[in-house]
Amino acid sequence: MxxxxxxxxxxxxxxxxxxxxxNNELIAKIKLINGSKWSQxxxxxxxxxxxxxxxxxxxxLLADSLxxxxxxxxxxxxxxxxxxxxxxxxxIKTYLDAARSFLVFFRHKIINEISNEDIIAYNNDFILEKHxxxxxxxxxxxxxxxxxxxxxxxxxxxxSIHRPKREKVLPNVLSKQEVKLILESQNNQKHKxxxxxxxxxxxxxxxxxxLKLADxxxxxxxxxxxxxxxxxxxxxxxxxxxxxxxxxxYKGYKPKVWLFEGQIKGEQYSEQSLQTxxxxxxxxxxxxKPVTLHWLRHSYATHLLESGTDLRYIQELLGHSxxxxxxxxxxxxxxxxxxxxSPFDDL
Numbered sequence: 001m002x003x004x005x006x007x008x009x010x011x012x013x014x015x016x017x018x019x020x021x022x023n024n025e026l027i028a029k030i031k032l033i034n035g036s037k038w039s040q041x042x043x044x045x046x047x048x049x050x051x052x053x054x055x056x057x058x059x060x061l062l063a064d065s066l067x068x069x070x071x072x073x074x075x076x077x078x079x080x081x082x083x084x085x086x087x088x089x090x091x092i093k094t095y096l097d098a099a100r101s102f103l104v105f106f107r108h109k110i111i112n113e114i115s116n117e118d119i120i121a122y123n124n125d126f127i128l129e130k131h132x133x134x135x136x137x138x139x140x141x142x143x144x145x146x147x148x149x150x151x152x153x154x155x156x157x158x159x160s161i162h163r164p165k166r167e168k169v170l171p172n173v174l175s176k177q178e179v180k181l182i183l184e185s186q187n188n189q190k191h192k193x194x195x196x197x198x199x200x201x202x203x204x205x206x207x208x209x210x211l212k213l214a215d216x217x218x219x220x221x222x223x224x225x226x227x228x229x230x231x232x233x234x235x236x237x238x239x240x241x242x243x244x245x246x247x248x249x250y251k252g253y254k255p256k257v258w259l260f261e262g263q264i265k266g267e268q269y270s271e272q273s274l275q276t277x278x279x280x281x282x283x284x285x286x287x288x289k290p291v292t293l294h295w296l297r298h299s300y301a302t303h304l305l306e307s308g309t310d311l312r313y314i315q316e317l318l319g320h321s322x323x324x325x326x327x328x329x330x331x332x333x334x335x336x337x338x339x340x341x342s343p344f345d346d347l
Contacts, residue, residue: 005057007049010039014049016057017042021279022290032131052130055101070111071103078151086231098136098143101126111152119144171298173332178287179299185284191277193242193249194260194269197223198293201236202300202318204229205293209269211259218243225319234319301329 003020010017020026027045030036033056035048047053054060067075078099082092105122106114127137174182179199186192198208207225215224221243222235246259255261260269278293297318304314315326 005059007059008042008046010042010046015046016049016053016059017044017046018057019044021292024290029131029133051104052126055097055104056130056132058097066107067100067103068107068111071100071107074111074147074151075100075103078147081150088229088231094139095143095146098140099147102140102144102147170332171302171328172289172291172295173302174287174291174295174299176299176303178285179296179303181285181287182278182281182291182296185281186277188277189245189249189252190260191281193245194274195278195281195296196242196245199296199300200239200242201225202297202304203236204297205271205274209258209260209271209274212257213255213259216243216246216259228319230319230321232319232321234316236317298329298332301326302332305329305333306335 003018003026005016005018008015008017018030030045030047033047033053036045037047038045066072075096079092079096082095087095102119102122103111105126106118109118123137123140126132127140183192183196183199186195194208197203197211198205201223203225207228210226211223215226216238217224218238221238221240223238224233224235226233228234253261255265257266258268261267262269262273275293282291301314301318304317305311311323311326311330314329315323318326320326
């Protein structure tokens with residue numbers, strides 16, 4: 001989810017402003033936070049500037065809301081351990097934020113004296129009290145478990161902490177006609193090539209932006225996606241139509257290092273700019289759904305399934321480690337459902 005937060009002064013009071021594209025799920029969560037308000041003049045949701053709210057949105061903590069000195073040292077050791085094991089930058093940030101939040105909660109307690117009961121109390125009195133998501137709760141449990149096993153060199157009975165059941169949310173999918181409208185709404189050569197490549201290969205946003213010129217193998221008609229999620233390489237078939245788009249784009253822009261570069265040669269195209277061009281394309285296409293860029297990847301997988309592609313091949317193309325992750329697309333494919341006749345029609 002694409003959002004940002006910063007401290008503002010509104011009506012002579014310090015507040016936390018949260019900026020994001022309209023998202024009903026996030027709005028519902030913000031409304032649950034005590035003191036949250038919508039500002040018509042600023043066109044933004046804003047919250048009280050408290051330690052808890054700063055932690056929620058990843059803002060720097062106030063001086064009296066940092067972990068103890070012991071906690072800060074152990075967090076640095078935790079960061080170094082995660083880096084030495086080559087965890088991704090996103091995972092390191094997620095785990096450090098979770099561990100920092102936990103250590104702030106117990107900043108007046110010696111870490112060695114934190115018990116299993118304390119961890120359960122943190123779960124009840126912070127995570128559940130603040131209406132934090134089930135996915136965040138799972139991240140915290142995993143981060144704390146790893147923290148105690150590695151940095152504190154002692155095992156906590158993590159099983160005694162209730163992990164929430166994973167929410168079974170169906171992926172959002174566009175019809176082929178909707179995808180066509182979005183892709184054809186772009187007149188800019190570079191922007192069209194980027195969006196078409198994402199859909200035609202089922203790429204994640206970061207996978208597209210990390211492609212280099214050599215990753216497009218026009219002789220074998222494949223795209224090589226290197227060191228993607230889970231540190232895995234994979235290949236995806238390259239559509240001849242997309243290859244033509246890429247050739248025309250290359251003649252016009254002559255990128256030097258990355259396949260798609262920003263205004264400065266050799267610099268990677270930014271995620272924010274990619275999000276913006278997609279949002280503009282959706283608007284031009286006249287689609288009013290709260291579509292995100294990741295919907296193109298979901299749509300690619302679902303459309304492959306509906307065209308008869310074996311689920312095992314789709315798993316490989318998407319780079320999923322587990323077949324269960326890919327199987328979720330069977331729940332949004334409409335081919336079989338369309339063959340079912342509703343009993344309502346016989347009334």
